[in-house]
Amino acid sequence: GQNIDQPTEMTATEGAIVQINCTYQTSGFNGLFWYQQHAGEAPTFLSYNVLDGLEEKGRFSSFLSRSKGYSYLLLKELQMKDSASYLCAALDSNYQLIWGAGTKLIIKP
Amino acid sequence: DADVTQTPRNRITKTGKRIMLECSQTKGHDRMYWYRQDPGLGLRLIYYSFDVKDINKGEISDGYSVSRQAQAKFSLSLESAIPNQTALYFCATSAGQGSSPLHFGNGTRLTVT
Numbered sequence: 505g506q507n508i509d510q511p512t513e514m515t516a517t518e519g520a521i522v523q524i525n526c527t528y529q530t531s532g533f534n535g536l537f538w539y540q541q542h543a544g545e546a547p548t549f550l551s552y553n554v555l556d557g558l559e560e561k562g563r564f565s566s567f568l569s570r571s572k573g574y575s576y577l578l579l580k581e582l583q584m585k586d587s588a589s590y591l592c593a594a595l596d597s598n599y600q601l602i603w604g605a606g607t608k609l610i611i612k613p
Numbered sequence: 614d615a616d617v618t619q620t621p622r623n624r625i626t627k628t629g630k631r632i633m634l635e636c637s638q639t640k641g642h643d644r645m646y647w648y649r650q651d652p653g654l655g656l657r658l659i660y661y662s663f664d665v666k667d668i669n670k671g672e673i674s675d676g677y678s679v680s681r682q683a684q685a686k687f688s689l690s691l692e693s694a695i696p697n698q699t700a701l702y703f704c705a706t707s708a709g710q711g712s713s714p715l716h717f718g719n720g721t722r723l724t725v726t
Contacts, residue, residue: 508655535712546703546717547656554712591656599711603655 506530508604510592515610516582524577524590524607532597538566538577539591541606547591550577579609587611616640619704619718626694627726634689634721636704644707645687646715647671647679649700656703662687694725 507529516522528536535554539547553559553568553575565578579586589606596602617638626632636645647659658671660679668679676698678690691698701722705715 512653537714539715544720546719547715548717549714552712552714593656595711601656601658601715603657605653605655 506594506596506602508592508594508602510590510604510607512605513608513610515612516579518582518584518611518613520582521578521580522582522609524579524592524609526575526577526592526604528573528575528592528594528602528604530594530596530602533570534595534597534599536566536568536575536595537591537593537601538575539593540588541591542588550590582611584611584613617704617706617716617718619702619721621721622719623722625724625726628695630694632691632694632723634702634704634723636687636689636718638685638704638706638716638718640706640716641684642706642708642716643684644709644713645681646705646707647677647687647689648703648705649673649698650703650720651700659689659702691723694723696725699723699725 510526538550541547551566558567563580568575589608591606592604593601620635643664646661648656657673662681680688701720703720704718707713
């Protein structure tokens with residue numbers, strides 16, 4: 505079956521760096537998305553990776569290893585507003601999105 | 614104004630009632646989706662539509678129906694609501710390519726008592 509695994513919850517300190525991991529098993533692969541979702545709000549797009557490597561967007565970076573079925577989202581210089589859930593989703597061979605349950609990130613002062 | 618608008622934002626209804634959730638968008642996207650979100654679970658796809666004449670079932674379509682009234686409007690109906698349909702419902706749109714990101718509405722929190 506198709507599956508996405510990511511940690512349920514993580515805690516980090518304001519100003520620090522945190523890495524949120526995601527592993528996926530899909531029938532074929534056409535890329536991986538990361539979304540941010542604040543409590544009670546809509547998910548918003550952060551990044552899309554289809555090739556191996558690291559893509560950087562300001563304080564946020566996303567990494568993909570297709571051979572390992574693995575991605576991570578790296579958040580630097582954490583701010584209180586980064587407290588949110590981070591959703592990992594992979595596109596399978598039919599371009600259907602397979603979603604992880606999300607990682608709730610708690611930022612402490 | 615929001616690009617993807619869902620109404621209502623909150624709804625409480627009783628078991629057996631028919632309810633419609635509405636979604637409209639100003640992004641000009643052809644593709645529209647309905648998802649539900651439950652605590653501890655990933656987003657699950659209910660129905661999706663790639664254009665006005667194209668409607669497809671998602672992984673959890675039982676108990677739901679949809680209507681694509683226009684390119685900009687996609688509504689979700691629960692013909693006879695049941696308590697396990699209590700969830701947060703999101704409408705989303707995307708541009709034509711599968712790798713295009715989804716743009717979500719603000720969600721409808723539905724409670725079925």
